Amino acid sequence: MYHPIPTRLVDIQGNIGYIDIGNNRYPVHLHFLDSAEVGDYILVQMGFAVQAIRQQDIAEKTHSSLIEIRSKIEQQLAEDDFTILLTSSTHIQNLHLNSIRYILPSSLHFLYGPGCPTCLTPVGYYQNIFHLAQKQSVILVTFSDVINMPTPGGTLHLLRQAGYDIRVVHSPYDVLRVAEWNPKKEVVFAAVGYDIMAAIVGVTINEAINRDIRNLSIFPSLQKREILLREFILRSNYHIDGVVCSTYDLPFAGADFYHFIVKELKRECCCTGFSAEEVLSGILDMIRHVRANDRPKHNGSYCTCPEIGNIQIISTINDVFIPADTRWSSGELIKNSKYVIRDEFNRFDAEKKFAILPDELLLMPGCSGREVQLGLKLPFDCSNFATQCHPGNPMGAGMLSSEGLCYTWYHSSYKFKVQ
Numbered sequence: 001m002y003h004p005i006p007t008r009l010v011d012i013q014g015n016i017g018y019i020d021i022g023n024n025r026y027p028v029h030l031h032f033l034d035s036a037e038v039g040d041y042i043l044v045q046m047g048f049a050v051q052a053i054r055q056q057d058i059a060e061k062t063h064s065s066l067i068e069i070r071s072k073i074e075q076q077l078a079e080d081d082f083t084i085l086l087t088s089s090t091h092i093q094n095l096h097l098n099s100i101r102y103i104l105p106s107s108l109h110f111l112y113g114p115g116c117p118t119c120l121t122p123v124g125y126y127q128n129i130f131h132l133a134q135k136q137s138v139i140l141v142t143f144s145d146v147i148n149m150p151t152p153g154g155t156l157h158l159l160r161q162a163g164y165d166i167r168v169v170h171s172p173y174d175v176l177r178v179a180e181w182n183p184k185k186e187v188v189f190a191a192v193g194y195d196i197m198a199a200i201v202g203v204t205i206n207e208a209i210n211r212d213i214r215n216l217s218i219f220p221s222l223q224k225r226e227i228l229l230r231e232f233i234l235r236s237n238y239h240i241d242g243v244v245c246s247t248y249d250l251p252f253a254g255a256d257f258y259h260f261i262v263k264e265l266k267r268e269c270c271c272t273g274f275s276a277e278e279v280l281s282g283i284l285d286m287i288r289h290v291r292a293n294d295r296p297k298h299n300g301s302y303c304t305c306p307e308i309g310n311i312q313i314i315s316t317i318n319d320v321f322i323p324a325d326t327r328w329s330s331g332e333l334i335k336n337s338k339y340v341i342r343d344e345f346n347r348f349d350a351e352k353k354f355a356i357l358p359d360e361l362l363l364m365p366g367c368s369g370r371e372v373q374l375g376l377k378l379p380f381d382c383s384n385f386a387t388q389c390h391p392g393n394p395m396g397a398g399m400l401s402s403e404g405l406c407y408t409w410y411h412s413s414y415k416f417k418v419q
């Protein structure tokens, strides 16, 4: 859901573009793009194109072989250690798959953070939507990973089997149709995500106003990625030398998004695509740079995104939301890290409409998600990992979400470790 993969635009009709995946055409909203041409590669999130990339930009990116990069890293790290923060689960997966992670020098250390939106959201939030879904007047709409989220009371999936009206959508825009087709019901959209989700929820609210839809509200757990990343680096128990960022944030925020890591936090930073070669090339450049004793720099040479972000996305977020302090599942209160709906849009705020009280439960009992998120434990170190807790029976969000660290570890690294 959160990893935009460049996909070729094969047709455009008005504000809808079409992409071709496996000989099937899929419609994509072009709302956030100033211009797009057939043949462009577009980054798609939740049914919306969030950035267009010209074909030659991708073609220009060439990489040397993995083995060559690996031995250069080894030469550079002959004397000192180097600690890397990986910020994207896809980077982690690609380094762990094919065992690449295990052939790297032991002086190269990895941390993983700040975590995916589903994992960062406290269990108390999921308990609240669990209670909300049991109101007879409500249709609860959400995404597929939320439906199976364990709470002390059970999952939304079990409630649905018991006859409650709970629906899964692929884009927040689909929620409008559910509301229009069910005018006698209150449709509540449980929206969990980062900034781009906030933008799409903002567009959805504006469209609901245009269509005069009055039976729709949003119960948000929307996170400001920049703040969470900054806090993770500052609060880490380990010194982080370099940060590998993904192109995930850049379609809307632009390549400048990560400059705070270099300018304010004085760490190396590279923004890469998702392949193992791209990630290792970025790491090698960061290590070389530190060894040369230069000032930290942002290395964006592997990034296909433009420097400037998508202004429409940023202004949609600012029009509809304001930042607020909150406590995420790791327990720390983080200032301005959450998007809340502005007072002007109160009628779309489910928290106010249903007078929902905050639920302080952070994690499921027995889950070590906090330690895993903070880098104090690896998923392997949790006594439940791959025993009581596995993707078929997740005990926490980290094992449920396809972007969760425990899930990623289970699928990409666990098999290797067992072998």
Ligand code: SF4
Pocket: 366, 367, 368, 369, 372, 379, 382, 383, 384, 385, 386, 389, 390, 394, 395, 396, 397, 398, 399, 400, 406
């Ligand atoms: S393995 Fe399961 S119980 Fe352990 S930290 Fe991960 S999600 Fe929680």
